Amino acid sequence: MSRSGKLTAAEAKLKKKDYDRKRREKLKNSPKSLEKLREKERLKYLKKKEKDQVKSFKIPGEESNVRKNLARLMNETPPASPVSLVESGSRVNAVKNDTAALRRRQQLRNRRAILYRRIAKLEQKLKEESKKSENIEGSTRG
Structure with a gap:
């Protein structure tokens, strides 16, 4: 702690991380709260999927193939401008x-x-x- 009694940014971050870890452990110990947590995560995922923030792959292994192709393209081609990246479907x-x-x-x-x-x-x-x-x-x- 600093002289003024306030936490530094690093200390606050560690404290929050510890708090979150303990909270998650507590939630996982109770079956009811664990189910609530899982349901909440499912709803969050579905909302993201509706907004097209999550890309879903229908065929197993398709995702890894897409990544491999993208990595190969990135190595073969010179760095492109952000506009061409968006056009190629690589918004991320x-x-x-x-x-x-x-x-x-x-x-x-x-x-x-x-x-x-x-x-x-x-x-x-x-x-x-x-x-x-x-x-x-x-x-x-x-």
């Missing part, structure tokens, strides 16, 4: 690329802001030092 990759690009831009903005602050501080320091040197030169002349 396009979204991942977009979020990665957004993250990189945000990191770049943060670094740039830090550097601008550093430049401003150094310029301020330079002004102060130049004033000091002018004062020293002025006092030695007169």
